[in-house]
Structure formats: structure tokens, C-alpha cells
Amino acid sequence: MSNVQYNWEIRFCFILRQITLKKKENVCKTYGSGIFYTFNKTAFHLKTTCPVTLTRFSHAGVDCHIIVQRGPNGLMDRVEIIVNKVTTLVHNNTVTVEGSRISLPYDHTYQHVFHYGIYTRLQSKVLPLSVTWYSVANGVSSLWMQLNQDLVEGMSGLCGHKNSSGYCVCKNLLSHAYECLATKYQTYLNLCYKNMNGLWHRESNCSFFKELSLMCGSSSPVWSVWRSKSSCSQPHCPGDMHYAEMGPAFPPTCSNPQNYTTELTSTCLPAEGKVLNDRVDGYHSIYVEECPCVHAKIMYAPRQERRTKCQTCTCIRGNWACSANTCPAKCIIEGQFITTFDGKQYSILDKCTFVAARERYTFSANSIQLNNIEISDLSQTVFWQSSMFIQVQTSFGLKMQVQISPEIQIYLNLPPTENTKGLCGTFNNDTSDDFTTFSGIIESSVQLFAQSWSMGTCTPITGCINTDNEIFAEENCDQLKDPLGLFAVCHDYVPVSPFVEARIYSYCSTALQECLCVSFGNYAKACATQGITVGAWRSETNCIPLCMGNLRFTYATLACNHTCRSLSGPDLTCEVVDDSVEGCGCTSDSHLSNQQTCSPRPLCSCHHPGGDTPPGPVVIGGRQCLCENGQLHCPKVCNCTVGKICVDCAQIPVDTAHRTCESLTKPVSEDNSCISGCYCPDGLFEDHNGGCVAHENCTCEFSGRVYETGQSVETNCKICTCRGGEWSCIDEACSGVCEVFGNGQYHTFDSKWYRFDGHCQYTLVKVSGCNHRLSITVDNYYCVPEIDNSCSRGITLKYWNNIATLMVTEEFTVEVCL
Incomplete structure (x- = not known):
């Protein structure tokens, strides 16, 4: 094992007065040629070209390790940020994550990397941590990390230690910060000298002065003079953007023209009253009214329209103004x-x-x-x-x-x-x-x-236990997610992820290729609902289903007017408006027959109320007809008088049972039967005289006689008026009649007939009341059958106390009216 010697040089350390921070915001910074500002608000300078740990800790099961390494010029040449085992590296003015170069903004499961004014910021999603740095031509001149929580036990690294000593001189510039620094003036003066280290490296020294001005704030004299006193130029802004020492971290753009952020930092901004056109490459400022719109990676100019199956959208001030969605929810x-x-x-x-x-x-x-x-x-x-x-x-x-x-x-x-x-x-x-x-x-x-x-x-439903199927699903669903693949044309209209997740779960218990085709088919149908045609995806994915006989598969088919039966009359399937579907059917030059095969029009049978007839001559209802091209041609069945039309049920079956005034007062079958013949046109009815009239002018019939609308008859104590083919009756008061005649024939007040012939006295009628006291009795004596059943009767009428008796010996009739 070789010995490696690291040369560390710790110059000086001192205490800074507290800077107002939000609660639980712990900040650690490094800038210049090696200045470190710790969580404990202690600054020190460390000169080294070796990798050093800025901070290292573990919180809630998540590890964090931040390492910086400076080059000979004092700029940070390498910054390594490891959070939750994901490594982000800043090196040679590029940012890589897990070894892959990224473009900004970049979103990851555990972190988000984006432009923050003139800086670049990494915001962790698993820790309350952000790391912000400023990149220059030869490295990183300043970096700070912010931990929005209390410091963690066991923290290590330079951000958690007080290691400093040193001195330097920058009297000219720091004189303008005298009031701001107060008792810390001499300390910062020494720090400035040490930072310069006897050399003038513009980037490392300018970052020191920049931090000094930020610490003192815009009210301090150093704020307005530090660049001129230090010959530090303003950062270069791209395009026509201009630099601001303090402004919104996120400039107004076409995507977000009204940014209400309260976060202020050094930044690049568009001209006053304009926004950054972030819809095109480059940095160009335009008025918000000139902002274009983007949809499905296509650029649209202001006031330009785009239309989909369900709505129309117009580009206005960089946003889409869309009509109501006309597609029904499903x-x-x-x-x-x-x-x-x-x-x-x-x-x-x-x-x-x-x-x-x-x-x-x-x-x-x-x-x-x-x-x-x-x-x-x-x-x-x-x-x-x-x-x-x-x-x-x-x-x-x-x-x-x-x-x-x-x-x-x-x-x-x-x-x-x-x-x-x-x-x-x-x-x-x-x-x-x-x-x-x-x-x-x-x-x-x-x-x-x-x-x-x-x-x-x-x-x-059991969980997934078939690992091979699950692997197959994950691999083959890449066809659905491929940004350059078959389904990419629909990615901006229908999200892919729900279909991928559903299919991975379904693969556990389904045949692999079949499940794959179902997944693709569901996504293609969702796209079709939005008016997006994916194309011939089944042939590219080996998913074309087998069709019976001479049927052919199509991606968009409808039954409307595609059957032989539809040639014979109105097609009810055409009244159904819905999305087209895929499946096996007939091509445009053929029609589906009753045998579920595709037939050319000349071979189609003809449909009529009596059934189906094959092509060629046929006799229907005694008439010689011809079935040709799916349509039945028959000679006319009637020679109608003026005002009437001929209805041929073999051609157009219609309801003929409700076409006369007489049908209005008769029970009619509800089967909508059709009988060929002459009829009044739609909306008119045939009256009892054979003419065609409107409903309200229909005639009525009573006892074999025809009555016009408005005429009346009297019958059974009622007055009835003909109104639109129907009788409207009003009850009238009338007398009741009781009759007896011949050899015991009786007719009651209520029209009941019966026969009775006894040889006694019988009460024919009796009335008792306040106004009347009446009785009529009849005595039956004898009848002579040989003389037409002639009978003798004695009739006694008693009214109150008056009595009248009548003897009748010939044929008689007694009629009593009350």
C-alpha cells in the first residue's frame, strides 16, 4: 500500500455575526479560492486540490455525501453530490446523473435539477436539502447547500467544523462595507487578503466580493460599487436577456408569464414588459401577445387553431383557449x-x-x-x-x-x-x-x-407469481413507450403509463402474446376516441386476428350500410353514432350476407316483410318481382285516384293500419302491419266518404249514417257531437218507461225484458215520497189463445187517496212514464 501525503493548510477562523435566516434553514457555503462558511456561521479558508467532504450525514434512512475538489486556480473542478445512492457529478461544465449526461430541467425519482436564476440548483425529493452552484468557464466559483431542518447527529465534513486561520488585504473595497461589518471589519479584511493569496484570479476573488455585497444588502454602499472597485464584470446573460443583481429566480416566460415567486437572487431577466420565449431554442424576449403555443411537439402561431375530434383550440397569449369537449364521457x-x-x-x-x-x-x-x-x-x-x-x-x-x-x-x-x-x-x-x-x-x-x-x-384475484411473464411484459411494453415507435403519435394525447401498469399486472395469468395484443389494442382504442389514428400497429406487432371465410380485418369498421339487408331499406344501425371499432368485416365493395360472408352487391338477397329472397325473378303476393342488387323491384299494385298515394309493402313497409278516420274509433293491432294499396299521404286520413282530410276534419259514423265534424245526434238520453272522427257525448235527463203488454210481456224502467203471466193482482209500480204517493196494480183475468193471445186486464191507479179502475178486455199495452 502506497503512502499518499495530503498537504492541508488551515489559515484562520473567526466568528461572523448572525445573519437573519428562516427558522430551521441551515446553510453552508464555499466560494472564492477556498473559503468555507459553516452551518455554525463560522468562516475559514482551506487551500487544497484534494477532494474534501463538505458534509456527510444520514437521515430517515437516506444517506447524503457532498464532495468538492478545487483546481490550481481555486475554482471547484469537481463537485460530487450523492443522495440516496444516486450520484450527481458537476465536472467540465456538464452535469451527469449516474454516469449519463443530462439536460436541464431534469426530473428524477429522488431529485430535480434546474436553472435557478444564473445558478444551477439540485433539489432533493427525499431530503429537505438543496445544493446551488454557479458555473464559470473553468469550473464552479461558488456553491452553497441549504438544509431545511435541524442539524443531524453524527454530521461530518467541513460544513460542521471550525477550521480556519489566515489573513489578506482588500482595504479599498471593504472600506465601503465598514458600517455593515462593524466589529467584523478587520476579520473580513484579513479574509479578503487570504483569498487573494497574493494573486489576482478574477473568478475566485469576484465570488468573495459578491458574497460580501449580498451579506451587507442593497442598502449598503458596497452594493453599488463592489464591481467597479474590484473590476468584476457582470455575468453574461444569453440572448437579449439582461443581468440583475437581485431579481426573481424564475423569469417570466411564455409558459408562465406571471411568476409570483418571492425568491430573489442574481438572475437574468427579459426586457421590461416582455417575457422569455421558452417555446423556441435560444433566449429571446417577446411581448406575451406574441407567444406561440405548443401541442404534440408542434408549434402554433398566435391566433392559430388546432382541431381534434372533440374540440377546437385557439392559441391566445401562449395558452390554449378551447371550446367545450363535445365527446361524451365514457x-x-x-x-x-x-x-x-x-x-x-x-x-x-x-x-x-x-x-x-x-x-x-x-x-x-x-x-x-x-x-x-x-x-x-x-x-x-x-x-x-x-x-x-x-x-x-x-x-x-x-x-x-x-x-x-x-x-x-x-x-x-x-x-x-x-x-x-x-x-x-x-x-x-x-x-x-x-x-x-x-x-x-x-x-x-x-x-x-x-x-x-x-x-x-x-x-x-391472486397476485403475480409468474416471474417469467412479468419480465416478458416489462420488455415488450417498451414498444408502447418507445418515443419513436408506432404509438408515439398518440403519446401527447393519451398517457401510456396506466396501460403499461395494467398489462404488467395482467400478464401474470394470461397468454403472453394475447395479453400484449390486448394492451396495444386498448391503447389504440383510447387514441381513436381522441381522433388519433395509430396506424397499422397490429401487423407490426403480430397481433392481426384470424377472420372467418372471406372477411377481412380493418382498424375502423361500422355496420352501417355494410350488410346486404341494408340495401333493401333504411338501416337502423346507421342511427347509432359511436366510435368506430376494429374487427373482421367486409370491404367497401361488398356486403355482409346472412351467412356471415362478404357478397358483391349483385349476389345479395333482398329483404322484405315476408322474408329474404335470392337474386333473380320471384313471385310475391301474386306479383312478378325481381331481386336485383339487394333491392326488390315489383310492379305497382294500385291505380290510385287523385289525392292518394300507392303503398307497396314489398318496397317500403309502412304502418297502414292507422290511416283512416274509421281506425280512430276501432281497436287496431300494434304490430304496425302493412297492406299494399291506396292511402292518403302522411298526415291525412281517409274519411267515410273516401276523401283525404286532416285529423281534425275526420267524419264519424252512427247507425249507418255519416256525420261531418261538428254535427250532433241524440241517442239514449245523450247528445253526441262528431269531433275529429270521434264522438264526444254529453248526458241529458230523460224519463224512464215501464211497459206491459200481450200475454205477460214486461219491459222495466232499466230496459230489462221478461215474461210472466199469473192470475193474480200484481203491483206494476209503486212510488212513495214527500211529493208523490202512487201505485199501479194490474189484475190478470184470462187470455184467449185462439184470438192472438188476447187477454183481459184490470188496471187500478191509486194516486194519494184517489182511485181509478180500468177494465181492458182487448189487446192492450200499459205504458208508465216517470
Whole structure:
């Protein structure tokens, strides 16, 4: 082992008067050719070219070691900062982290390195520590570290020791700091001489005078004269920036034109009223109105617009002013990974049956309501958008894409309401209440929240135990993260990290290549939602799925007008507006047949209410028709009079059951049946005379007679008026009639008929009351069947105390009206 001799020269040490610092801010500095200012506010000079430890300590399990080494000229040639085993090296005017050169600003898990005025600062994220230095052409002229906490037990290094002695002379300049230094004047004078060391090295000496002026402050005479007295020039500022002895550490920029920082330091600033254009290379000052904007690494001039699928943005004063986002919010369920309507992302840890989203509907005898709004039609449309996706849409606003292969995944749209709850969140543009449980309380635990919406028994999802799969995931997901790769075009629109993390977790229990393709597919679909097309990524990643028969894979397919059936009439799938999906389908020059194969238009069958007909001639309803190019051509079925139109159900099936005035007063089937023939145009009805009239002018029919709107009839003590094809009746008071005639035929007041012929006296009617006291009795004597059933009757009428008797021996009828 060789002996290495270090020559240390400790010149002098003295006590400085206390400088006002914030509470728990401990500062250690080194500047000049070897001046050290310790945590204990003691200054000393150490001349050496060997590496020296500025400070070394351990706090909360984190180690810190700062080493500086000066060159022959007194400037620091090498600064090494080791925090939490991460080494940052300042050497030859470059900064490296873990051996790799970095550009500023630089962000790391444990630290942040950035420009701080004219200085460079390292801010630790794991310790309350910052290290700031000023780099010149041949090294570092000054450095200080700040520890925002109490000093740690066991600290070592020059910042924690009092090692100094020495003398020097700088009488001319220090005379202007006499009042500031007071009793410390002689001490600083000696320190200045020692710093010069009999030589004049501008950088090392200027840093001493700079620190002296900062200590005394701007009110001291030394503040304004130290540069002229010492021939120390101002630092050079890049571009058209100008130097300020004291100013904001962060100058106003296009990115942040109004910097409200209270931190002041020596700095470079743009001209008054201007900001630094940090959107381009170089240092140039411009007015904020001239600031450009940047999006996806593309520069936009002021007032220039950029458009996406969901909104339009205009560049104004360096910022984007964007229109409202027109794309509907979606709840995305991709395996165990969920994104709520409001954009909150999380993963569930159990295998359960869950309620994804729930609305409150009110059911009554006559209606269904959502938020007090009646839903009159609960129709729904369900169809295959492609071989991989099923599309669902309902009349009340629910829209859903369900991916069937290779994994079942759900993309759900709902109209925003106050009642939405479930795994998909609350849908109110507030992620803070997305974890509202079934009972209505907001949980902080994802697992407890999810369990509140579970149905039945849950099984925990096992953690990752397949190390090989996990390694495969980490290696292959680099394709998703590659800044120059297939998916880079979308990186500025959709963050990659959630998809990478989800896939690494999923690889544990899924086939490797299949899981990789699912990961890429989910990211590509998220990009498509933002209007960004990734390109032919499946062919580049060996992820193209197999298609049956002559179907072909496409990245963007829709069912609308792509089936043979769509050639025969309106296509209901075209009414569904949603994102295009990928999967197997037909090319633009062919259509999907009922046999799930792609057919050219001439080979398509024709669809009509009676079924499907192959291409060529066919007889339908006694008519000779022709199926050609998916469309059915039949001769006209009617010769209509003026004012009517011909409805051919083979061509355009429509509801013909509700087209007459007569149908307004008859029960009509709800199957929307179609019968070919002549009908009134839409909005008109055929009246009982065969003409076409508006609804309000419809005729009515009663007892075989036709009545115009406004005409009335009297029947059964009612007056009925024809109004728009229907009778509107008003009850009228009328007398009741009781009759008896022949051989015991009776007709009651309530129109009941019966026959009774006894040989006694019978009460026909009896009325007792305050205003009337009446009774009518009938005596039956005999009947002569041979003479048309003629009978003899005795009728007795008693009204109050008056009695009248009538004997009838011929055919008779007794009618009593009350």
C-alpha cells in the first residue's frame, strides 16, 4: 500500500455575526479560492486540490455525501453530490446523473435539477436539502447547500467544523462595507487578503466580493460599487436577456408569464414588459401577445387553431383557449381496470358480479320516468359492429360497446344525471365522490367501495407469481413507450403509463402474446376516441386476428350500410353514432350476407316483410318481382285516384293500419302491419266518404249514417257531437218507461225484458215520497189463445187517496212514464 501525503493548510477562523435566516434553514457555503462558511456561521479558508467532504450525514434512512475538489486556480473542478445512492457529478461544465449526461430541467425519482436564476440548483425529493452552484468557464466559483431542518447527529465534513486561520488585504473595497461589518471589519479584511493569496484570479476573488455585497444588502454602499472597485464584470446573460443583481429566480416566460415567486437572487431577466420565449431554442424576449403555443411537439402561431375530434383550440397569449369537449364521457371497464365517467382510474382486487352503473327509474301504471321525464319508448338496438364488438343503444340514452374477443371489455355511455352510481362513479365532473358506496357514503378504500357494489360471493384475484411473464411484459411494453415507435403519435394525447401498469399486472395469468395484443389494442382504442389514428400497429406487432371465410380485418369498421339487408331499406344501425371499432368485416365493395360472408352487391338477397329472397325473378303476393342488387323491384299494385298515394309493402313497409278516420274509433293491432294499396299521404286520413282530410276534419259514423265534424245526434238520453272522427257525448235527463203488454210481456224502467203471466193482482209500480204517493196494480183475468193471445186486464191507479179502475178486455199495452 502506497503512502499518499495530503498537504492541508488551515489559515484562520473567526466568528461572523448572525445573519437573519428562516427558522430551521441551515446553510453552508464555499466560494472564492477556498473559503468555507459553516452551518455554525463560522468562516475559514482551506487551500487544497484534494477532494474534501463538505458534509456527510444520514437521515430517515437516506444517506447524503457532498464532495468538492478545487483546481490550481481555486475554482471547484469537481463537485460530487450523492443522495440516496444516486450520484450527481458537476465536472467540465456538464452535469451527469449516474454516469449519463443530462439536460436541464431534469426530473428524477429522488431529485430535480434546474436553472435557478444564473445558478444551477439540485433539489432533493427525499431530503429537505438543496445544493446551488454557479458555473464559470473553468469550473464552479461558488456553491452553497441549504438544509431545511435541524442539524443531524453524527454530521461530518467541513460544513460542521471550525477550521480556519489566515489573513489578506482588500482595504479599498471593504472600506465601503465598514458600517455593515462593524466589529467584523478587520476579520473580513484579513479574509479578503487570504483569498487573494497574493494573486489576482478574477473568478475566485469576484465570488468573495459578491458574497460580501449580498451579506451587507442593497442598502449598503458596497452594493453599488463592489464591481467597479474590484473590476468584476457582470455575468453574461444569453440572448437579449439582461443581468440583475437581485431579481426573481424564475423569469417570466411564455409558459408562465406571471411568476409570483418571492425568491430573489442574481438572475437574468427579459426586457421590461416582455417575457422569455421558452417555446423556441435560444433566449429571446417577446411581448406575451406574441407567444406561440405548443401541442404534440408542434408549434402554433398566435391566433392559430388546432382541431381534434372533440374540440377546437385557439392559441391566445401562449395558452390554449378551447371550446367545450363535445365527446361524451365514457366508463371503461377493461378487465379489472376501470376508468369512471369523470376520469378516475383504479383496479379492483376481487372477482365478483358488480353493478357498473345504476339509474333510478320510476314505474307507474301508465308510464316510466327517469328524473321525472317520461320515457315513452323503451326500444333498443343491439347488433354486431364487427366480429369483435357488439353495439347496444336504447331510446333513453344508454349506449354501450362490448368487446367480445379476445377479452370481454365494456365501453359505456350514459346521459349525465344526478343519480348515477356504481363502479363507474357519479358522473358529475367531480372525481372526489366517485367512490360513493351503495349506502351513499364516500369510501377512501378502493376495495371497500367496490365490495359495496358486488353481488354474491367474491373471490380475491391472486397476485403475480409468474416471474417469467412479468419480465416478458416489462420488455415488450417498451414498444408502447418507445418515443419513436408506432404509438408515439398518440403519446401527447393519451398517457401510456396506466396501460403499461395494467398489462404488467395482467400478464401474470394470461397468454403472453394475447395479453400484449390486448394492451396495444386498448391503447389504440383510447387514441381513436381522441381522433388519433395509430396506424397499422397490429401487423407490426403480430397481433392481426384470424377472420372467418372471406372477411377481412380493418382498424375502423361500422355496420352501417355494410350488410346486404341494408340495401333493401333504411338501416337502423346507421342511427347509432359511436366510435368506430376494429374487427373482421367486409370491404367497401361488398356486403355482409346472412351467412356471415362478404357478397358483391349483385349476389345479395333482398329483404322484405315476408322474408329474404335470392337474386333473380320471384313471385310475391301474386306479383312478378325481381331481386336485383339487394333491392326488390315489383310492379305497382294500385291505380290510385287523385289525392292518394300507392303503398307497396314489398318496397317500403309502412304502418297502414292507422290511416283512416274509421281506425280512430276501432281497436287496431300494434304490430304496425302493412297492406299494399291506396292511402292518403302522411298526415291525412281517409274519411267515410273516401276523401283525404286532416285529423281534425275526420267524419264519424252512427247507425249507418255519416256525420261531418261538428254535427250532433241524440241517442239514449245523450247528445253526441262528431269531433275529429270521434264522438264526444254529453248526458241529458230523460224519463224512464215501464211497459206491459200481450200475454205477460214486461219491459222495466232499466230496459230489462221478461215474461210472466199469473192470475193474480200484481203491483206494476209503486212510488212513495214527500211529493208523490202512487201505485199501479194490474189484475190478470184470462187470455184467449185462439184470438192472438188476447187477454183481459184490470188496471187500478191509486194516486194519494184517489182511485181509478180500468177494465181492458182487448189487446192492450200499459205504458208508465216517470
